[in-house]
Amino acid sequence: DSEKPVISNQREYRRGDVSITADIREHGGGRQQVEVVDLSQSGFRMRTGSFIPQDKVIFLTLPGYNPLRARIAWHEREVYGCEFVQRLHEAIYDNILQKYPHFGPDR
Secondary structure, X not given: XXXXXXXXXXXXXXXXXXXXXXXXXXOOOOEEEEEEEEXXXXXXXXXXXXXXXXXXXXXXXXXXXXXEEEEEEEEEOOEEEEEEOOOOOHHHHHHHHHHOOOOOOOO
């Protein structure tokens, strides 16, 4: 009998629900406003009305923070899942969650 690999949906980093109006920019492109709806040290989920191709590299600018380089990992309609090129330091992640708590309905 061959052993089957165990598949897990458990994430390496915890996710926090947020509601942050932020800017993204594609390399060589203009800025556009998005809503970041959840955040982890490894990535984030955002909403935008614009189409961005999968694997495209973008720069996310949260108010008060330097731009963060990320890659579009997936999208479904206006919701995009993005992976940071370099994970967020835990202290920065915690600071963002404290600064932008989410008070809306669960997503």
